[in-house]
Amino acid sequence: MEKLQLWERFKDRLYADAETGLVLDTSRMDFPAKFSAELEPRLQQAYAQMAELEGGAIANPDENRMVGHYWLRAPELAPTPELSEVITGTLTSVKAFAHSVHNGNIKAPDGGRFTRLLVVGIGGSALGPQFVADSLGNAGDRMRPYFFDNTDPDGMDRVIAEIGTALPQTLVVVISKSGGTKETRNGMLEAQAAFQRAGLNFAAHAVAVTGVDSELDRAASQQRWLARFPMWDWVGGRTSVTSAVGLLPAALQGIDVDRMLEGARRCDASTRRTATKENPAALLALSWFHATAGKGAKDMVILPYKDRLLLFSRYLQQLIMESLGKEKDLDGQVVLQGIAVYGNKGSTDQHAYVQQLREGVPNFFATFIEVLKDRPGTSGEVEPGATSGDYLSGFFQGTRTALYESGRESITITVPEVTPFTVGVLIALYERAVGLYASLINVNAYHQPGVEAGKKAAGTVLKLQGEILELMRSQQSRAFTCEECALALARPEEVETVFLILRHLAANPDHGVHMVSADKPWESRFQLRAVAR
Structure with a gap:
């Protein structure tokens, strides 16, 4: 396609929302002329199903539970006043606890302040909090985060060694809905042993995020841990990052969780629109359906051109692959659905696997994530007229062009900068896109047999x-x-x-x-x- 024709398609396809700062470009997806119109009835059905979900319908018949992660950033939309109150109350408790820790009202047993944070979890209880911590963390964080996210003894030993002499000032957050997840239980026991070896009372350092009356909840109560926060059965692990699962570690680290929730809330509002061209999550789902023929025929490569978004592809692996990777559809037919997800970061990927993307097996479509702001303040030139950030932008644009010239399709998502607000936007965007795509292919996105x-x-x-x-x-x-x-x-x-x-x-x-x-x-x-x- 000639560049001027591509420019016209760019203008026709570009989604830009001033309220969220989100820009979505699908012009490098070669939809057939009638593709969008043919999918529109199915998209309208997906919007209706999503509205039922948000209204409190049983979305997971396997466990007879609702799916309500959208209520976490808009409690007023919860189907009962009791749910609205518990969501609001939990957020208030999370922020109050973090404030008390930061101000020294909740102290480490030695009388000093907690300066380190060890999060023990697996899957959604770790991937979301890790992504948030890495994308928004800075040298001036109120607490430095560490993670036990596996049951690998050597990995846990490395973390404890990194914490080192700061163990007495370390707060431990154990996250498990059931309290019986073996990897998390093992991590908790390994942490307890490390504190015991150091002559420390683990309970005086420990906080639980878990289901009410779970095995972990009972243990934390009996052992008099510092605090307990709820996980609800209507929030799945992979969509739990805007619950206490993600908000408590983020607040303790010093991240503005209100802004993260506001970003997610505003993105949710935009992705409820039933006019497809005005709904960024629907445009993503439509692009995925085109790229994969609605059958997972191609992989999704996530290429964020920002170091802070390195872990986004790992977070999306669980969100997308666990939600969409299903043997059977809602009618019980064997369909073997899913989309494989992998990624690196630009321009590291330029020196890693772009060679294969450009000239090898065309079994993928790419999603570029562009961040406009390079850094706070100005940058020095690395050569006349160009900064390091200019080079990063140039590599992004060059790779995008090179792939398209080789018949490789791509989507581009642009955000102004990486902030708690934009991280909330990205989380909500992909949560909704997954739900809409699941409706298009008729699978249950909310169970994981x-x-x-x-x-x-x-x-x-x-x-x-x-x-x-x-x-x-x-x-x-x-x-x-x-x-x-x-x-x-x-x-x-x-x-x-x-x-x-x-x-x-x-x-x-x-x-x-x-x-x-x-x-x-x-x-x-x-x-x-x-x-x-």
């Missing part, structure tokens, strides 16, 4: 590990191959899992399993020895 299946499978592995250790204790003088062990347990079909368990046990001193290696790994022998304590 595959995640639950993985948790159950992990539980089965750990149960088998217990059986293996019990067998080895009962025959401590015997060294087993994995096949002998599986036969002795009457589980010959699980021999591969038995081998993997034995190999892991032998690599660590915790259970006292010793391995005598053989040339063929599966012929190695494993024996229980007394654990040195």
